[in-house]
Amino acid sequence: MSVQSSVALWDVFEHKINAQVPGNPYTDVSFWGVFRQANREVRVPGFYDGGTSFIVRFMPDMQGEWSLETVSETSALNGVTATFLVTAPAEGAHGPVRVANRFHFAYADGTPYFPFGTTCYAWTHQPLAMQAETIETLRKTGFNKLRMGVFPKDYPYNTNPPLYPCFLMGPGGTEDFDRPNPEAFRHFENQVATLRDMGIEADVIIFHPYDRWGYADMSEAQDNRYVAYLAARLAAYRNVWWSLANEYDFLLNTKPMRQWDRYFHILEENDPYRHLKSIHNGDVNANYDHRHPWVSHVCIQNWDVKKTQEWREAYGKPVVNDEPEYEGNLIQSWGSITAEELVHRFWLTVMRGGYAGHGETYVDPDDLIWWAKGGKLHGEAWKRIAFLRQVIEADVRNGLTPLGDSGGFPWSRVSGARDDGVTYIYFGEHQPVEWTSGLPKEDGDYALDLIDTWNMTIQPAQRIPARIPHPTRHGGVTRGGKADAAFGVKLPGKPYLALRVRRI
């Protein structure tokens, strides 16, 4: 076998076939690529890219020689072969993100991944100069995940026309949902690739209810074909996460629950890499049942972030709360919390074993709002979220485990979590002048640091003797009277501090 080309591990191998096929190839033609290495065979759907172009894409997960052979009932697309060499991964490429250690994530190469995401729902539908600005803004932040819709959005502050129609215009002046617009999808996937090369996961939102083009109103068959098409086009991008919907529950009047289950199954059938998959609620009481085996992680919106550990326990999966309300000042109350409150909610979420998502929603005279369109950030939370990410990445390897039961004392009030060799306690609105709970039970060499979550400073904290609480008695039982840790720590009596304890 003579190798025809090469591609780096976890990058996109693409093979294009030119063929004249009568009719509508989107609806009428199916073809597959079968990728083989040694005794392994990976079957990947191909897709029609307009004109005479048919493409099959593949993200190799092993180095070495691979071969491709296409399979189709359309003869021009059947039996096409190619060979290629998969080389070492590119600098910074760690493969797709997987669930790791039950409640956490890691890249395929084992590198821990802690999501610190933001939201620009319709950024790929804005003028190109604004998209470039979004990219430049993202470069200076610490965000490593971006929630973004395939479809444009029609919503307050989101009324401008999109860059491209997602489907070709039909004879009636409306889009023909049986004919995707290759230019629109090429642009979308190019932006996914841009994010990939920046180390940012693309949390791709497949459906949402805020629509004036009819995308939310396609037939069930059109929906199913569209989901499979996305898988064929996008799954080879290692940074893709599938978010079946933003606020799926607001679409239940046209897409009943069995359809949502079916979209998950279509992704399972067409995405051979099994990218992360979840689905985001609108109403806080309408969480999808994330216990289903086809859901990889819990994706929710909920402002009540002290419940994070309850959600972990309810679903047994990683919790990503992508919308704990946004920093901003809109009339809509999901988009009007202070930067201080959003930073607080990030710390609360992370210190209870979950992950939070950022959005920024400040009123703008031209409706240029980050959460909708990208562009510029004007707020204060994003810097503190980058700082939190640095703190976590400096010491956490497996992911954080909350220090106590979700309803237990004092961990329902203050927040604390640990990983091998590191413990954090986040006091939030609490301002004790000393502390012992959650500190090591046995004495030893520990570095104690006080983290100011808003001012982004880390300073050594003073070790003091553990407080021996006055014993309290009743019914023949004496409680207290011994310290709950080997030592204590002195604190300055200010809110929004965290304590870090590291074994030296």
Added chain:
Amino acid sequence: MSVQSSVALWDVFEHKINAQVPGNPYTDVSFWGVFRQANREVRVPGFYDGGTSFIVRFMPDMQGEWSLETVSETSALNGVTATFLVTAPAEGAHGPVRVANRFHFAYADGTPYFPFGTTCYAWTHQPLAMQAETIETLRKTGFNKLRMGVFPKDYPYNTNPPLYPCFLMGPGGTEDFDRPNPEAFRHFENQVATLRDMGIEADVIIFHPYDRWGYADMSEAQDNRYVAYLAARLAAYRNVWWSLANEYDFLLNTKPMRQWDRYFHILEENDPYRHLKSIHNGDVNANYDHRHPWVSHVCIQNWDVKKTQEWREAYGKPVVNDEPEYEGNLIQSWGSITAEELVHRFWLTVMRGGYAGHGETYVDPDDLIWWAKGGKLHGEAWKRIAFLRQVIEADVRNGLTPLGDSGGFPWSRVSGARDDGVTYIYFGEHQPVEWTSGLPKEDGDYALDLIDTWNMTIQPAQRIPARIPHPTRHGGVTRGGKADAAFGVKLPGKPYLALRVRRI
């Protein structure tokens, strides 16, 4: 009938009988006063006050002539009669507080009562000079309810000896729970009367687990007798509320649930005025079942005050959250929140149709902490709570009803409530620059005011046209596109503000 004495309406009529009775009158003697006016008869338990003294107390609820006749199997206490005239109530006396309008309270004369309470668990057991200081401090605050234990407390920061033993010392050097110490109870009820005359309700805590004297360890028969004794001594004080326990669930190992139910029944049997009765949990998941008919209102401790409306809906009674954590800086996380956070929790609670309680827990070199012992206040929340009380009493008559369903949008996020002619919206951590939700649907003359809950200022707010939201569509349904109120209000984009709308 010749009238022998007079008493003001809702004050204490007391009749004392001197009798030499052998044995232990506390355990062996019972006697009752039957108070009659026209065809009405009220049966009231009497009690033994030490020495040769037997007392029956009565709080008349109607003006005019009343007569007393005692009933007892002990002949010296049987058939004693008296007559007295009940005159107009004293200045500021409105009678005992009752449940009114299902979720609220009012005095017996119909005057609205909105509880704004604080906590000094063991203040009546401190040196007399400190008790005087507590009274002086209370006079300058706006608190109109005080949580206070009958028994002293043995707990961290609460280790000094109490002023009096509650029971007489027995031969073994321990207290004899069959012989109450009249001096101790006289002191306690004198302080209840002091509070009464200041317009402060005494939320009397009957049991608690923090004990080194054995009070929490009495036999079931001793408990039952003690509860009846308290009713006989204290029920005639119009400002008494019965709080069966602080943290009853931490006593369940010695006092099982049927005993708690029984204490309620003993109060029903012995308190003819049916003072307010409730019971306070320790663990947030251990609420007593406040749906029981013998519970007048919901008394809880819970930091998660955005649930206030859920508790209203669950129990269908007034909600008093006496411990939404305390302002302070203790190592214990129930006693270390900032003043800002406690004020925020008061507003959240009140604006969701409930009532909150204050406590202050700043570290003190001599362990003189308000929440435990009274004395001085050092914090900042109490002034803002007095301001909130002023705001509410200025306009609310029936009590506040939350603006929306407990889980509904936007009222699970921001807080709003109304009474006839007045609506409040509390934005808390939200900082919108304009607002319409909850504002009047029909235009008219309204006074709009912006309340700064921390700085305690009230300023006119600017009316602006209601925002017409961009309509959003899917599935043939168009949403939005019309304003949700007749007008909007401009806001300064700062947190911790409230809006007041009054019909002129």
